[in-house]
Amino acid sequence: DADVTQTPRNRITKTGKRIMLECSQTKGHDRMYWYRQDPGLGLRLIYYSFDVKDINKGEISDGYSVSRQAQAKFSLSLESAIPNQTALYFCATSDTRQGINTGELFFGEGSRLTVL
């Protein structure tokens, strides 16, 4: 089983619909992230969370919201999906519990979202 699990893996929806992408991890890591990947662009950070009570906006948070329901769960919501939110979305984790932060990210398998 994957250490970082994303659901759904693929989703096609229509403009204006509410969509939730879910992420769960069994690595015990404290930090969780949501990234978006578009062809020809680097991964871009949407939101990140350092612990259950800490949520932070990334560089492209407009149109998205998140919830850290537990240390192991971090969900991303699109309240009213639009076509330019069509992309590959990745959840990632990192571990700073030992006081060392090398920046290594552990990614899920990705969720491909298509908004028509």
Place this chain on the structure above:
Amino acid sequence: KNQVEQSPQSLIILEGKNCTLQCNYTVSPFSNLRWYKQDTGRGPVSLTIMTFSENTKSNGRYTATLDADTKQSSLHITASQLSDSASYICVVKSGGYNKLIFGAGTRLAVHP
């Protein structure tokens, strides 16, 4: 502006050949540089990390170099295999802002 640029954008080589991927960055202050491999339809996986004091580091057939003076890194793949077909992403960690800056990646295709 903190940026990471990778070249080439894409590359096709024959199985068994060597290749080198480039990463130039303007991130300051610099903390470390990491290369990830992303197989098609999968999430990126870390290959190696380079810190300021390291010039060369190998991981099997992958060898990464770092020149902190010119702010350049390279990833050399020796005796390529079909399984090396993937995107390779360069990520620089900024020490000042504890921020990760991603390159757009190089897509490598290894043909038999």
